[in-house]
Amino acid sequence: MIETRCISLAGVAIYLFLGTHAWAGDNEGDVAFGEYLSSQCVTCHQLSGASNGIPPIVGWDTTSFYQVMDTYRQKARENKAMQTIAAGLSDHDIKSLAAYFATIETTEN
Amino acid sequence: MSINRRHFNAIAGAGALTWGLSANAPALFSAGKPRVVVIGGGAGGATAARYIAKDSKGALDVVLIEPNRKYYTCFFSNLYLGGFRDYESIGHTYEQLATAHGINVVHDWAEAVDRDKKQVRLASGANVAYDRLVVAPGIDLKYDSVPGYSVAASQNMPHAWKSGTEVALLKHQVENMKQGGTFVMVPPPNPYRCPPGPYERISMIAHVFKQKNPNAKIVVLDPKPKFSKQGLFQEGWERHYGGMIEWISPDIHGGIKGVDADAMTVTTDFDTFKADAASVIPAQSAGAIAAKAGLTNDSGWCPINPATMQSTIDKNIHVIGDASIASAMPKSGFSANSQAKSAAMAVRAALTDAQAFPARYANTCWSLIATNDGVKVGATYKAGEAKIEPTNKFISKTGESDDLRMQTYEESVGWYDGISKDIFG
Structure with missing residues (x-):
């Protein structure tokens, strides 16, 4: 556990450095925050990547994920449920979701 | 391990080693x-x-x-x-x-x-x-919210609002209703579990009747003057089951006065309706x-x-x-x-x-x-x-x-x- 904590501490330091200097904190997703937000998504979209009327959203590259969600947010892509969900998400929210879902590998087709 | 702001604050405030040990202590030493x-x-x-x-x-x-x-x-x-x-x-x-x-x-x-x-x-x-x-x-059902309704009455007029075998019983009664008979539904007053549920149920019963009992009628005696997705359901009922479903607002029937599960009747201010099969969903509470x-x-x-x-x-x-x-x-x-x-x-x-x-x-x-x-x-x-x-x-x-x-x-x-x-x- 102590090793894990040290790695965590290093992670915090890198996060703060990059956050304050390079990206002003909003251009990269926060995986932990994305994991929290993802609990809304996984009511419908399965973490295994299984799809049956609801498309899989795990294992995407972060740029594609952002683009699709942003298109829903602008109502340029059809699906009322997704437009409504996306309307409540900030850029940082979407990037955090993208960062989290990118860490999940499909285990089922 | 993910980055966690609370961890960071604790580390900054107390020092990484001390914090790490104390945070781990309950898991390691506590029974x-x-x-x-x-x-x-x-x-x-x-x-x-x-x-x-x-x-x-x-x-x-x-x-x-x-x-x-x-x-x-x-x-x-x-x-x-x-x-x-x-x-x-x-x-x-x-x-x-x-x-x-x-x-x-x-x-x-x-x-x-x-x-x-x-x-x-x-x-x-x-x-x-x-x-x-x-x-x-x-939820629990408030059986006495409909005069004459009870656990015993739910045998002939299932509420079937907690799923499982209750719905199996209702399905049996729907599928075995006499040809050309009348199904009567009494939806619950607000607030209740699953606002569009009674109206989806009506749709599904109509779907069964359309195949097995095409001259059957469905009468809905609603205690509410409006309901969830009303426009969508009423459009669909007309489109798919034209004339089979009659939804009656309390403005017309005047209110549910009671049910008789032996006589299979539902009485409103306006009239008494005879049912060949029925579902009565009473008011609800936590x-x-x-x-x-x-x-x-x-x-x-x-x-x-x-x-x-x-x-x-x-x-x-x-x-x-x-x-x-x-x-x-x-x-x-x-x-x-x-x-x-x-x-x-x-x-x-x-x-x-x-x-x-x-x-x-x-x-x-x-x-x-x-x-x-x-x-x-x-x-x-x-x-x-x-x-x-x-x-x-x-x-x-x-x-x-x-x-x-x-x-x-x-x-x-x-x-x-x-x-x-x-x-x-």
Whole structure:
């Protein structure tokens, strides 16, 4: 556990450095925050990547994920449920979701 | 291990080594971990138990109290009634909650809650102590809200509002109703579980009649002057079942005066209706244990803090799902699942060093009107000062294309698979 904590501490330091200097904190997703937000998504979209009327959203590259969600947010892509969900998400929210879902590998087709 | 702001603050304030040891101490040296007890293994309770156990990674003991060994969901029970699903496809066991997440699933009834001693008494007589309690008992039926209705009367006029064998009984009666007979439905007054549910049920019964009993009639004696997705349902009823369904508003029938389950009649101010088969869904309240625990107000439902789903009566208790007063959020399995995640996060933040983010809620209710004709209504919500408040919402439109309606139905099938795994693992 102590090793894990040290790695965590290093992670915090890198996060703060990059956050304050390079990206002003909003251009990269926060995986932990994305994991929290993802609990809304996984009511419908399965973490295994299984799809049956609801498309899989795990294992995407972060740029594609952002683009699709942003298109829903602008109502340029059809699906009322997704437009409504996306309307409540900030850029940082979407990037955090993208960062989290990118860490999940499909285990089922 | 993910980055965690609370960890960072603790490290900065106390020094990494000291903090690391003290934070680990309870798990390493304490015989008893903090214990969370969850009453009710439905969409709310099972989700809460699963998320608390999964995300606390062994730091908390989780006990789930649920009398049934297999849980039949209310959502999609109408599709079973209509012949679109088989019975077993809406049944779920608790095996995964035990094997994948280490949850102690106790098949017993919670009979009382001693809030001073912080323990739950089971019907078997045993007591289970808790540090936090999640109460998710769903609804109870107020049989006496319809004069003449009772548990005995529900044999001939099933409410079938808790799924499982009750719906099987109603299905049997629908499928065996005499040719050209009349089915009478009495929907419940607000607030109740699953606002579009009675009207999806009417649609599914009409679907069965269209195939097996084409001259049958359905009379709906509603205590409410309007209902969920009304325009969508009424358009669909006309389109698919033209003339079979007669929905009568209380403005016309004057109010439900009573039922007679032996004579199979429903009496209103206006007339007495003779039924060949019937479903009477009475008024509802929070599941009985909520009132026994003193968690309900005069309305019969449980007031909550919108940010955490904590009872406003006892901060050591969270009430989620149908039993809670969630304001704009309808009483649905989706809502219960959403509320469970907020409660789970609040419980973990209270008992471990987990971080709590601001609560966000969502709901979507899909309904099937006929084969491949699905509609939906939904919204996102946030915790306001005193209430859960909607942030964005949507509803299907009348006159949508067949393709879109089919896609909406297919989406609901995918949702059922997704939420079932999210609840039961």
